[in-house]
Amino acid sequence: MNRRNFIRSASILSTLTVLKPEIVFATNNNSTVRIGLVGCGNRAAGILGSMSENANIRVVALADLFEDKLEKGIAFANTLNQKRNYAPVGKNNTYSGHDAYLRLLENKDVDAVIIASPGYSHPQMLEDTVAAGKHVYCEKPMAIDADGCQQIIKTARNIGNRLSAFDGFQVKFATPYAEMGKRIKRGDIGDIVTVQLYYFSSGAPIIPHEGMSYDEMRIRNHYHFHEISGGCYLDQAIHMIDTCNWILGTTPMYAIGDGTKKGGPDFGNAWTNYQVIYKYPGDINVSVHSAKFGKVFGDVCARFIGTEGIAEAHYSGGVFINGTHKWDSGIVRSAAELTPESIAQGASSSSLDDADPNKGKAFIDSITTGKYLNQLESGCNSTLTAILGREAASKQEKVTWDELVYTPHRIDPNLDLKQFTGK
Incomplete structure (x- = not known):
């Protein structure tokens, strides 16, 4: 998967799906939000674990650059899913390699994406996630340079309140x-x-x-x-x-x-x-x-x-x-x-103690109620x-x-x- 092909398919997909979360969730606050995780390190586990304990989510897809990190992420996600009586993450929904996150974004089962990869990657991943019509929670820093921040600000202004887009500042x-x-x-x-x-x-x-x-x-x-x-x-x-x-x-x-x-x-x-x-x-x-x-x-x-x-x-x-x-x-x-x-x-x-739980719950609640926050x-x-x-x-x-x-x-x-x- 290259970015040119992804952008072409995402532009079509987003016009079809960007309103779906409101239709699916706004009338049922107990609906499960299906999560795709990009980056399977320690911070990802912290966000995902807290969110799973305090909001109704199911991990349905994972992506990481490295196979060994992905395998650890899969094991952790399956533990969380099991606690909520959900099935394990499907083998076809796990991705590794340089285009792993792009393939995850093509997955129609994913409602929202958590980005927990190193900071250099955040601006492009955020832009692509929004283009795919997914809600997004991106860890800090938003970028490592001013140009990256300007790229995200442009993305933020383009989406307005059509999606929920959270940063990782939880304090x-x-x-x-x-x-x-x-x-x-x-x-x-x-x-x-x-x-x-x-x-x-x-x-x-x-x-x-x-x-x-x-x-x-x-x-x-x-x-x-x-x-x-x-x-x-x-x-x-x-x-x-x-x-x-x-x-x-x-x-x-x-x-x-x-x-x-x-x-x-x-x-x-x-x-x-x-x-x-x-x-x-x-x-x-x-x-x-x-x-x-x-x-x-x-x-x-x-x-x-x-x-x-x-x-x-x-x-x-x-x-x-x-x-x-x-x-x-x-x-x-x-x-x-x-x-x-x-x-x-x-x-x-x-x-x-309640910083991550409150932040994660606010993110999921904004999706399930249709009251999107940017x-x-x-x-x-x-x-x-x-x-x-x-x-x-x-x-x-x-x-x-x-x-x-x-x-x-x-x-x-x-x-x-x-x-x-x-x-």
């Missing part, structure tokens, strides 16, 4: 974050003066790659390669950036920054740490510190400092407001405070904000928003995907 769907955001927006911390964001993570493992081609080695170790994943700033700090953009309700005007590859393995080209400062409208300065190396996971936090209080949210360590309008989400601030009794009563030190442009604005910071750091100079979005900016992964023939 603001967590109940504690949602409540904190509501309180900040209604003025509980007064005027926001400055914001501090940070994400301190352990390093990504190196997948053994003896005997692999250079391209296969980079794809399987995509977190270590800037041109495949976009780097750690687009993988992790981007979550806090999305949270910031959501609460401030805007995007930055410019960024300055720095960073290094220090502390990381002698492998790949992705940086291990970034320090970026953004200038947002209203004279709000936002600092971002991102690190991904070593063996110890640190902390993740978004802290909003206002004239009447400070609001902060940690992945583990509480979500609360100190100041004139004091508030606490009830998330335990230290795991050491947890006891078997408190855990049995629902206590937790994680503020993200989040792609918002997701691209958060991705562009992260790209702006990464570019300012790598160039060690000020980069404005307009310079980024109005100047051609493409990172070529330089991959020969046709070497992966698959089945």
